[in-house]
Amino acid sequence: MNTYGIIHMLKYLGTGTSGNPDIAEFMFVLEVDDTEVLYCDASKKIVEPRQDGVKKMLDDNPGAQREYTQECFEHQPGIYQNSISNLKQLLNQSGGVHILQCMIGSEVNENSGEVKGFLQLGYNGEGYLEFDLKTMSWIPLKPEFNIVKQTMDGDRNLIKYLGNLFGTILLERLKMFLDYGSSSLNKTVLPPVSLLQKTPSSPVSCHATGFYPDRAAIFWRKDGVEIHEGVDPGEILPNNDETFQMSVDLNISSVTPEDWRRYNCVFQLSGVSEDIIIKLNKTIIKTNLVNNKTHIDAAFVLVLIIIVAIGIVAYKKKKGKKLK
Numbered sequence: 001m002n003t004y005g006i007i008h009m010l011k012y013l014g015t016g017t018s019g020n021p022d023i024a025e026f027m028f029v030l031e032v033d034d035t036e037v038l039y040c041d042a043s044k045k046i047v048e049p050r051q052d053g054v055k056k057m058l059d060d061n062p063g064a065q066r067e068y069t070q071e072c073f074e075h076q077p078g079i080y081q082n083s084i085s086n087l088k089q090l091l092n093q094s095g096g097v098h099i100l101q102c103m104i105g106s107e108v109n110e111n112s113g114e115v116k117g118f119l120q121l122g123y124n125g126e127g128y129l130e131f132d133l134k135t136m137s138w139i140p141l142k143p144e145f146n147i148v149k150q151t152m153d154g155d156r157n158l159i160k161y162l163g164n165l166f167g168t169i170l171l172e173r174l175k176m177f178l179d180y181g182s183s184s185l186n187k188t189v190l191p192p193v194s195l196l197q198k199t200p201s202s203p204v205s206c207h208a209t210g211f212y213p214d215r216a217a218i219f220w221r222k223d224g225v226e227i228h229e230g231v232d233p234g235e236i237l238p239n240n241d242e243t244f245q246m247s248v249d250l251n252i253s254s255v256t257p258e259d260w261r262r263y264n265c266v267f268q269l270s271g272v273s274e275d276i277i278i279k280l281n282k283t284i285i286k287t288n289l290v291n292n293k294t295h296i297d298a299a300f301v302l303v304l305i306i307i308v309a310i311g312i313v314a315y316k317k318k319k320g321k322k323l324k
Contacts, residue, residue: 006271026081033215037049210244212243
């Protein structure tokens with residue numbers, strides 16, 4: 001069974017700016033499982049659902065529509081501008097463009113029920129503060145922000161609100177988005193998984209491509225236990241069709257032929273309960289040897305076509321001269 005779990009995440013990305021009238025004074029984006037669901041631009045007075053299901057959610061819940069509009073146009077712009085002003089004073093800054101960013105996320109594992117969250121603040125492109133949910137306290141990312149930490153740690157109303165935010169509010173909003181979300185929010189696409197090898201002495205690569213979403217894991221097992229020695233995992237990479245690919249290599253130089261059957265590759269995708277398991281088997285490994293021959297044959301045929309075409313042209317020219 002898939003131990004990776006079915007994980008859903010709600011993420012808030014907010015940005016406030018000062019000093020440049022051409023940049024939105026405040027905007028935020030809400031994402032569910034890395035899919036944008038709601039967009040706000042305070043300067044343009046826009047609160048826009050980015051999924052059909054979210055539009056229906058706001059139509060069915062006018063209170064939610066009103067809340068997001070007030071947050072976008074009234075409440076949050078002032079908070080960001082005041083914070084930027086305070087930071088400028090703290091850091092002895094005056095003119096210029098200044099940017100305050102906030103990222104908040106809450107995720108839940110449907111299999112285990114485990115809930116995680118994070119809150120990070122950035123100022124002018126650098127880390128500023130992080131909130132530690134275990135200790136319910138702020139962590140300054142630079143020494144000059146220690147005084148800010150002390151002030152914010154002392155704000156018990158803020159700490160209480162953050163506890164409620166991560167414990168209740170974000171999870172309720174995530175559930176609402178998922179309930180109304182379009183198929184894209186819950187879409188899962190399983191990939192074909194192949195074993196690849198450049199040469200007989202090269203590592204065997206277990207490669208999965210065409211999966212969605214990008215919350216996936218791929219690894220090698222021996223006798224049913226995940227292994228790390230002799231294993232080189234790769235990163236998740238995007239494809240051109242909005243799906244993803246990833247691979248993990250296994251060094252087989254020390255694996256005896258009779259031990260191959262003890263190894264298998266496992267691919268797990270969030271939202272799918274069953275794993276894809278591929279046994280280490282020489283008969284199903286794809287190598288570059290056949291592909292190289294194909295490329296050589298294709299190139300040879302192309303050269304022949306060119307030579308024949310040149311010959312025909314030369315023959316016609318020669319024949320034309322004789323006729324004259």
